[in-house]
Amino acid sequence: MSKKLLGGIAIAAVTLMGTMAVARDYPSQTIRLIVPYAPGGQGDITARLLADRLTPRLGQTVIVENRPGANGVLGTDVVVKSDPDGHTLGLVVASHVLQRGLMANLPYDPIEDVAPVTLTTRTEMVLTATTTLPVNTLPEFIEYAQERPGQLAYKSAGQGSNTHLFGAWFADAAGLDMIHIPYSGSGASHPDIIAGVVHLGFDTVPSAGGLIDDEQLSLLAAAGTERMNRWPDAPTIAEAGAEYGLAEFSAGSWAAVIAPAGTPEDILNMLYEEIADILEDPEVIERFASMGAVIAANTPKETAAIFREEEALYTDLIQRLDINLE
């Protein structure tokens, strides 16, 4: 018994020393920042902007590695199964916390297997409608749709994407009976919503901004909790739709840097401080602002709490609205 106990203590001590040693000379090699999505999207660009700035600060090259596939599951799986020594990091977007609700055979636990470093940015979303309908405001749209149950359609960037979830949530909360039409990506839906084939949809600001300014799409509301600088006259969904059961509604996305669970806390904190510092640079703020993203820079603990909270909310919604894959 005592032998076992001693052995346990010895192992614990060795592990602890090992951890401390890792932390002291961290980073000792190239750091991989895995992006579980294809190049070019919001998550990918965020990762590349950070890697560009992190490299000189850490004294080790930070390489962005795209591992797209299965809606981000493949790449995230690589991150969570890597050595938790801070040399493998990941950059995930908000769909990370939808995964468990959508996929029965998820090969990891999106909360327990992940050690969040920081929420880097939050991305604003907009609710837009086609200009072919005689409506210009959110209440007008809702009333128009109420009179035409089952005849109007909302679009999304794909089955089980966050734009699908928000569309379904919106229709449910406002009591609308609408058809869901998924597209492969947000851009692919634009011709159809402009032409009035589909009628409503959630989009990110960079994706729909040009079309809103050109009056090809009509901006019904800001989807988040606050109005946007770019279109200060547009109300939020919660403001304009309060009478229609939308007072609690808020939609948006974010990007976060994660590490595998078990990564030493001092490494997480060190990375957090470096990234938070980068995110204070006016040029970086400007870059993100032009992508419709605002700096978040939450601490590892705050980020973990956000993950838990949003996962609980979304998993509940996914089940209630019967959104599923397979």
Add this chain to the structure above:
Amino acid sequence: MQDQILENILLGLSVAISPSGLFYCLIGVVLGTITGIIPGIGALAAVSLLFPITFHLAPTEALIMLAGIYYGTTYGGSTASILLNLPGTPSSAVACLDGYPMAQKGRGGVALFMTTIASFVGGSIGILVLIFLAPMIISVAFMFAPADYFSLILLGLIMTATISGGSVVKALIMSVFGILLGVVGLDVYYGSPRYTFGILHLYEGISLVALAIGLFGIAEVIASIGKMVPVEMSRDKLRMRNMLPSREEGRGSIAPILRGAGIGTILGALPGTGGTIASYISYAVERRFSRTPDHFGKGAMEGLVGPESSNNAADQTAFIPTLTLGIPGTATMAIMLGVLMIHGINPGPRLVVEQPALFWGLIMSFWIGNLLLLIINIPMIGIWVRILAVPYKILYPSILAFVCVGIYSINNSVFDILVVVAFGVVGYGTKLLGLPLPPLLLGFVLGPMLEEHFRRAMLLSQGSFEVFVTRPISGAAVLIMAVALLYAMVRFVLSNSEKNRTI
């Protein structure tokens, strides 16, 4: 109007010919040519590698460079397809069909020369259309509803069902096999995994490049085991004179190149299609128009230059939906949208008006880039053709190594290498059985689009098939299909009854 266009062209030229414009354009096309030639490494790998550099460049320079890579790979991709049967890019897989047989007959130089010319002409026509018709092209996209896309794609598939010339049954089998391979992955509408066997790597489908390289290149390597006869490479063959086509071939290529450019220009402008489909449709059309369809697949010049012209034209006009509607037709285009995004430029119809220097500078740089490619590629032909003189025992192992590296680099995925191997075996099997590959490729590319648009149309019409005949575009396509099918049936019955009579 004319003044406006002239003004735009001059503005564009001033941006494109500025020292920095020329510099980034040259870097782009040279890198594009190189990555296109190395099997498996496509534009995507090159563009994503260079992406971080674009943070430090002005958006116009960044786009000029990335665009150069994009259409440069289309040029380079054909080289590997023709000489080694290895499609470096998805759209150049078509060049394997007739380009490789030409190279085997020792006419690789001619094939490369004509490809370069066809690419240049196709690209130039695409650019002219961009300049004069850009506003019209934008509105074309809104005329097509899901039902229209469905009917047009189906029309394309039916018209090309006889693409292989040989047995129609074999062609149909291969089309359906292609469609089946195309639907592997997550279903767009319900997200259910189909034919994935629980393998997460298959959730996003089979990669077209891996499929094409396996079917053509690896199958070729397997087939050559045991019969190593290198192409005869006399010094004589490398002279410029021997790279020029015969007068007859030159004249015969004009119409296919122009038709290809027309097809490419239109299909490139349709959101989400791009050069790949354009080159397949052009191949099918050329076969239809040909007086000697039996030559296709055995080194027919029309089957090479038509598609090459087509995919280059499509590459140019594809920028319209990308820049004005934010639709990335390809993964490479998605990165270019990303470049705009980090510089705070949102895609939209207004981009043309608000960023004239960027838009017209980019378009004029396309033409400069195409010109540079012509200048770079013609003298290189002699060097590329020499690759064929390398003994197979050195050439093939190095090809396999390049393929592995190239395929891995696309998604950083070992699984994709296994896909290539699997399709190498399948490709060898089809060779033994005499099954045609073009219908398979066409089914693979068009099948998923066919399904997506069909189901979208049905969802929107709430299950009514009426939309397919009541919409003008779709209705016209359905009518043509009906006439074509009826004609084929009548001909079949007549020829059979004639046969019976003679017996």
